[in-house]
Amino acid sequence: MNILSPLIDHFNYFIIIFLMVSGLYVVVARGNMVKKLVGLMLFQTSVYLLYLSPGKILGGTPPIIDENFQIYSNPLPHVLILTAIVVGVATVALGLALVLRINEEYGTIEEDEIFAAEDEDK
Amino acid sequence: MISSNLPALQVVLPLLGAVLTALVRRGQIAWFIALVVSWTMPMIAFALLKQVLAEGVVSYALGGWAPPLGIEYRVDLVSAYILILVSLMGALVVSYAPRSVASEIAPERQAWFYTMYLLCMCGLLGIAITGDAFNAFVFLEVSSLSTYVLIALGRDRRAILSAYQYLIVGTIGATFYVLGVGLLYVMTGSLNLADIAGRIGDIDNIRPLLAALAFITVGISLKVALFPVHLWLPNAYAFAPSVVTAFLASTATKVAIYLLLRYLFSIFGVVFVFRDLPVTEILITLSVAAMIIASVVAVFQANVKRMLAYSSVAQIGYITLGIALATQTGLTGGIVHIFNHAVMKAALFMAIGCVVFRTGAVKIEDIAGIGRHMPLTMGAFVIAGLALIGVPGTVGFVSKYYLVAAALEKGWWWLAAIIVISSLIAVVYVGRVIEVAWFRDPGAAIRAAREPPLEMLVFTWILTAAIVVLGFDTELTAGIAGRAAEVLLTGMK
Numbered sequence: 060m061n062i063l064s065p066l067i068d069h070f071n072y073f074i075i076i077f078l079m080v081s082g083l084y085v086v087v088a089r090g091n092m093v094k095k096l097v098g099l100m101l102f103q104t105s106v107y108l109l110y111l112s113p114g115k116i117l118g119g120t121p122p123i124i125d126e127n128f129q130i131y132s133n134p135l136p137h138v139l140i141l142t143a144i145v146v147g148v149a150t151v152a153l154g155l156a157l158v159l160r161i162n163e164e165y166g167t168i169e170e171d172e173i174f175a176a177e178d179e180d181k
Numbered sequence: 182m183i184s185s186n187l188p189a190l191q192v193v194l195p196l197l198g199a200v201l202t203a204l205v206r207r208g209q210i211a212w213f214i215a216l217v218v219s220w221t222m223p224m225i226a227f228a229l230l231k232q233v234l235a236e237g238v239v240s241y242a243l244g245g246w247a248p249p250l251g252i253e254y255r256v257d258l259v260s261a262y263i264l265i266l267v268s269l270m271g272a273l274v275v276s277y278a279p280r281s282v283a284s285e286i287a288p289e290r291q292a293w294f295y296t297m298y299l300l301c302m303c304g305l306l307g308i309a310i311t312g313d314a315f316n317a318f319v320f321l322e323v324s325s326l327s328t329y330v331l332i333a334l335g336r337d338r339r340a341i342l343s344a345y346q347y348l349i350v351g352t353i354g355a356t357f358y359v360l361g362v363g364l365l366y367v368m369t370g371s372l373n374l375a376d377i378a379g380r381i382g383d384i385d386n387i388r389p390l391l392a393a394l395a396f397i398t399v400g401i402s403l404k405v406a407l408f409p410v411h412l413w414l415p416n417a418y419a420f421a422p423s424v425v426t427a428f429l430a431s432t433a434t435k436v437a438i439y440l441l442l443r444y445l446f447s448i449f450g451v452v453f454v455f456r457d458l459p460v461t462e463i464l465i466t467l468s469v470a471a472m473i474i475a476s477v478v479a480v481f482q483a484n485v486k487r488m489l490a491y492s493s494v495a496q497i498g499y500i501t502l503g504i505a506l507a508t509q510t511g512l513t514g515g516i517v518h519i520f521n522h523a524v525m526k527a528a529l530f531m532a533i534g535c536v537v538f539r540t541g542a543v544k545i546e547d548i549a550g551i552g553r554h555m556p557l558t559m560g561a562f563v564i565a566g567l568a569l570i571g572v573p574g575t576v577g578f579v580s581k582y583y584l585v586a587a588a589l590e591k592g593w594w595w596l597a598a599i600i601v602i603s604s605l606i607a608v609v610y611v612g613r614v615i616e617v618a619w620f621r622d623p624g625a626a627i628r629a630a631r632e633p634p635l636e637m638l639v640f641t642w643i644l645t646a647a648i649v650v651l652g653f654d655t656e657l658t659a660g661i662a663g664r665a666a667e668v669l670l671t672g673m674k
Contacts, residue, residue: 103356109363139315146322150352153326157345164338
């Protein structure tokens, strides 16, 4: 039980680390450009959780002053992450647009095939 | 009214300009808007520098919300220095730009080009001026996203490919940065940089701080193009439109270095980073590797823009070397080289932009003998190239003088020797272009080449003149750099 308790106490961080590492792995290991972007999104999502989970206190309410509630959660991380999500969406949209253009120019979105095509050009 | 809102105007004007250029949709008018905004920026930056010199740090509460709760725009000597650099380079590049842009970018995309350029400008100035960690992330992404688009506008299809690769690397870098900021926020409960700097000393459990430092340093290093993570840079510079390369080479990496300086010195502090941790050793190793390896790779490039891009990686090595030494002289050398390298690389890329405009050639073998037909353009290239090597009388010498002096102060003769060796390799790669351009017989395509249009030539030569003038009169650059180094070494209190 003692071995497990730090795991259970910090389970949110383990989820974050798992998402982060698997996202980065997909970015590095996949040659398909759309899959790379999916990995990138996964990686970014882990950071959203990293901000959000410490801001929440169990039993806490939104910080509206009321004599019935004494414990408040921190609302700032939500606002920050709302911005980060917008940035993330913009990044992925731009990434997908670039992949579209790459597909038009090269006829493929597999990295190794594109590099092979480039080597032939030289 | 205006003078008290200068920090906000520095960022808001390019943002408004970007919206306007997007609305007009006409290349010529968009250029004019960009020109007006771009020349207003250095005026604001100089006014801010004047305020900083007279009254000390300028703090501006955005929207009237007092820091540390609200977002603070904070201008000290270091940020004023970077603001001037970025805005001045932007103004010069955009004045040079119109015909080069018209020749390299499709007419229906020219207005969008200026939109993206202004957004990028807004992001870069924002990073330099903000005093808020998360706000810096947002500006980082504003500048990065517009940079990806600017690179993708290149004529070659490989431009899109390099934009995509930069997007992946850049996003990982920015996400690492925001991860580090998240850890700092959890530990200190603040996002205001000065506030974090004040609270960071009270933290007993330093393990999250180490993680934050690691994430932030690696994240920004990706943007700086520090040696092992520089691979996005050569392709991006080589295939982007000439104007974009000149702008990015002189501003984007420099602003990232500013952010790195901010975190290493002002937030985490010299003692924590450089005395308790082996950052000096790591950073010197990477810098030396960049100076030698990237220079050697530059020697073997066939494409002039790619060669200059590898040389940029090497030159960034000099800057980080100065940072790694973390002494007054070393840091002065690093900071002054931020400015000096920006000036000479902009001049080089502008000169090459003129060559591309007239001949379309970027391969070294294709520009054989061009010096005889475009003597003024290639003359600028030669002077800027000499500055890259570090010949006395140019700005390159000033930076290297400080760096060598800093190495000798520490008694590190080998480091001074490495700086000299790296300069000798620069002689080889600059010399190769000069030899081909001036001493070979021109081909048919080159024989038809003439000097570029007046404004392109004039702005290339303004920068070239600055290389020589600032090489003799070091008061403006090295003087301010020295005081900026003092500000950084004393911390943000």
